[in-house]
Amino acid sequence: MREFKMPDVGEGLTEAEILKWYVQPGDTVEDGQVVCEVETAKAAVELPIPFDGVVKELRFPEGTTVDVGQVIIAIAAAGEESAETPAQEPVAEPAEQSDPQPAQEAPGGRQPVLVGYGVAESSTKRRARKEAPANGTAAPAVEQRPLAKPPVRKLAKDLGVDLSAVVPSSPDGIISREDVHAAVAPAPAPQETPVPAAAPVAVPVAPASYDSVRETRIPVKGVRKATAAAMIGSAFTAPHVTEFVTVDVTRTMKLVEELKADKDMQGLRVNPLLLISKALLVAIKRHPEVNAAWDEANQEIVQKHYVNLGIAAATPRGLIVPNIKDAHAQTLPELAASLGELVATAREGKTSPAAMQGGTVTITNVGVFGVDTGTPILNPGESAILAIGAIKLQPWVHKGKVKPRQVTTLALSFDHRLVDGELGSKVLADVAAVLERPKRLITWS
Template sequence: MAVKDFALPDLGEGLTESELVSWKVAVGDSVRLNQIIAEVETAKALVELPAPYDGRVSRLYVEPGVTVAVGEPLVAFEVAGAEPETAPAAASGGQAEVPEPTLVGYGARPDATSRPVRRARPGLTGAPGAASHGQTASPIASTAIAAATAAAAERPRATPPVRRLARERGIDLATVTGTGERGLVTRQDLDAVTTSPRMSETSGANRLPVAAATTAPARGDTRIPIRGVRKATAEAMVRSAFSAPQATVFVTVDVTATSQLVERLRARTETAEARPGLLAVVAKALCLAIRRTPDVNARWDDTAQEIVQSGAVHLGIAAATPRGLLVPVVRDADLLPLPELAAAIRSLAETARAGRTAPADLTGGTITITNVGVFGVDAGTPILTPGEAAILALGAVRRQPWEHDGAIALRDVVTLALSFDHRIVDGQQASRLLSDVGRILHDPGSVLALV
């Protein structure tokens, strides 16, 4: 029986670190090859990590909430019939040991033999099960465990917002009993101390009276760490806004005919299962309009000083998720019939909201659609997805008075906005594309003039 470490593998797409979200196993559990043992969050998606061995979990090096670099150990397994691992310094010939690849399609990078320092969230120290079952820790693990133990003894565990609130209220955290997970001091614990008789007796001159604290509790700022999807989105938006000159054109269209078309499609047996909606029709219209104006389906290659027009339409669909904005990509969207395109968009959106989008499905887009209408917004000026020349925003459909056949009637009206990279796309090209999309939505039969 030998103990083998499993390090955070290289998950691809240039990602160098991930945050451990949760463990699916505990110390002492027996696991099978490819059994899901943990869930990590990259800057792009939640990823499930499978076990690389059959064996028993002997140690968990990392707590949930800790950011881990690629190549850093996550968990140790007792594996039957395996040779004990050899430290890189003891490798023969002075050469570093190459990490053993896993059997699940990815592993640690060959050069990732060092153990980078973990960057834990403040207040999260140690690792569950680190000293279980009499295992002897390595010098690195022993040092980390000792440091974590010392830190835990020196100050109570609490998040940065709670520590700040305690300072503002003059509360010594060492006197507070934490009721949170593993003794974490929470805001509610501070509130309980503030309103307790003991606190009122020991309050100083600048302390709020108990009655005042009860009726008007202190309201501190909340600090939210910038990481994961939010961090990646922020970096992408800044890069996009300051690397490409962006302009936006708008058109407001009567889409009553498209609304009626969607109702008929949903009533038909052969298309009802796909549940095509306005977004799918807009996506199809955009793909068709690109045939006349391929300039918008392009990117700027600064290194080669070339404009690269894509031969395929890989359509990004912006999706609001609990983790932030994600843009999964429908590959070869221009080749899909409307029902298949609708099904693909719905599937990608549901997967994104569930946090299960693979990193590879969030890259390689050539043009994007964002549906701000679902939030009741009429229009906007969307920022380009980095590396793309255009993004189309779909606003809310409004039932309102509109000119129709020489008279005023209640019609379904929507506003479309197209932001574009003015280095690649001129105003004439952007306007023609947007007009073509609007014409298709106003009169779906007009598509016959475009193909």
Template sequence: MALKKFPLPDVGEGLTEAEIVGWKVQAGENVTVNQVIVEIETAKASVELPCPWAGTIRELLVEPGQTVEVGTPIISIEMAGAEPEPEPEPQESSGKIGEESNGRIATLVGYGPRTSSAKRRPRKDRVNGAATGGAATNGTGANGGGTATVAPPEPRTPQVEEVRGAVPLAKPPVRKLAKDLGVDLRSLAGSGTGGVITREDVRTAATPSASTATPVATPSGARERRVPIKGVRKATAQAMVDSAFTAPHVTEFLTVDVTPMMELREQLKSDPAFRGVKITPLAFAAKAMCLAARRTPDVNATWDEAAGEIVYKDYVHLGVAAATPRGLVVPKVRDADGMSLRELAEALEQLTNTARDGKTAPADMVGGTITITNVGVFGVDTGTPIINPGESAILAFGAIRDMPWVVDGQVVPRKVCQLALSFDHRVVDGQQGSQYLADVGALLANPSLAFTY
């Protein structure tokens, strides 16, 4: 009988931790390969994890509601008829989930059945730095085409740094947290297994006790509650701070008479080609953004600080800001510029419904090139949106209202909305930003102009 522990994987987002939302199995239950065993919530999405092995659940190692770091064992599984074997070292893999990379299919990054053997890098001796566990022939390494003889791997233990002496055990992220909060680890007694210091130990030590804290006068029975900052809220806050203090934001505004767009929308409702499709004003705005980007590609470009380059994209991965019970998320419509109005409307409806259900795939949350946020759905006229990190522009689409408007010298009621475009002034000059915003507005005011783009 072999007992294996399944560590929390990086599900392809480069995240460091996730919350255990709920288990789909229980101790004593038999499971099969790829059977969903747990739902986790990352900073980007809710994800269901499949089991990489078949066997019997021995123990659920993490309670629902707990946040654990990537690599932490979360469940132990007993596999009948299998000999115990040491845990292998994590393998670096660039393959995406479901794709083949280096002879193996990635069901989860770093996990899943292997279709070929993999070489492991030599382990450095902790004392003298000499390589152990394997020797490359002909003096060549992995990049030189040589082969290596690898000794059996040693059993793995949790990644915990141990400093000989008075300092207790603590994982690297916990040490960093202690450093940030000014907590001396040598003054703590770890509450974790084997005396390991946890995040909670550090945070408790960093919080002034009742005897040392300065008294604060509060009304008796104050009506307030505290919610931990984590998940989507934490990731969104960090991304917005990074963007606001990295990219020099400029925001321009435009008020548009969209009566012709709304009239076209009514006509399409009775068009057989659009039967069963929900054509929203947002779909028109999204289509206008894609068309206008052809004339002003700068708004769809990226500033690469490390390389000292501006990266121009020949595609539009349109981000759509969506309010969900978990907070604000921005899933992407891939290759939106190649879609018809009907296809774009269908993609937007599916994307927003999936986002509200918290089922957006992690891969659909990254790689955007430009974003639209529909503040009008909340009855808001406009705003000054913050650019998503890695992009150069974001458009706020305001509420459509009946307002007085001058047409041919006469004041008449029209359908009017406001647009706001925020852009990165390192990439987009004022002339380019103004031209793009004007083009989007013109397409909404006169949809027939689309034939000219």
């Protein structure tokens, strides 16, 4: 029997939700065949199986959130089905029903991980504790282990709460943070036995007391949960500064129309975002110091000699920021093709975790929603983010006369630890200058 464990399909991710199984017990699978689709904190990803055989067991149903390192599917190789199945049964049952920890490692050694950076370190440690007792008491101990995710276990440890004494409030039996806090709150009550202090312990009823007709509660998970955590971390770690400039982009809009008719650009995505992206790349080339990252551990500024241009994209699963690798080296047609592919992949929900890693600077186009501009928050690890406002026809002084012109407002947020006001202003001014007179794309590139 061979077991396939939930791999780390992103950078340091600890869990993923099984969205859909493509196989069922009894199906024959081949090496490289996609067996399921999972959603991580970054994207939806299809998982291929790394060996041939027959599906014996799906350890988790669709909709279950599984920790990295847990066995999700068991495969019997041809000729090994009858020999290996009995040996694995004592491990398979607890892993499916109650134990959120990884099952015992298969005889072939450590399973290969096709994507990501391997099994999380914590998973290996939990498996070692499970395998250590070789006597018959091991299985009952595992079955009685309370269900809780790693962050909840850490919280319980920090608060000195014994999880085996905590009663879960959710129907699936998984202990939540609220359950741990509730277990701490009534702790003094048992000392006053005569006083009916046990009754107020009905605190878990409070969250369910909302009006279910007038309110809807939506669990925060997946991409939205990761985005919230990243934005909080960025907002309270990097000192943000935002500068604004209002620009006459009439010539840029005319160039967009000309490029749409250009035979070299046929079939490519040509819009204002394309030229604004190119303008930002030109500004970074003129001021490479802005393309950097702050290394807190080593107290260093890491200068990037490449630009992985992030493009914020709204998807049904939340806001994601895939990036175009080495965008600085791409021609205008190549950049247009990359933008088109990025947007199409994001809309289909097929953006890979690798496409969202390693970004250096980002563009967010809030103008598509009719918004004038905003104060964007940096993506963690990046130095700057440019917000594009709505492009509107406005009265503008042009050549000494007030005329209707296409105008937009740009906002550049940057990390003030490594980008000072002068550098940030020069970058934003260069972007504006290119958009006012896009011929500078040729002279400055």
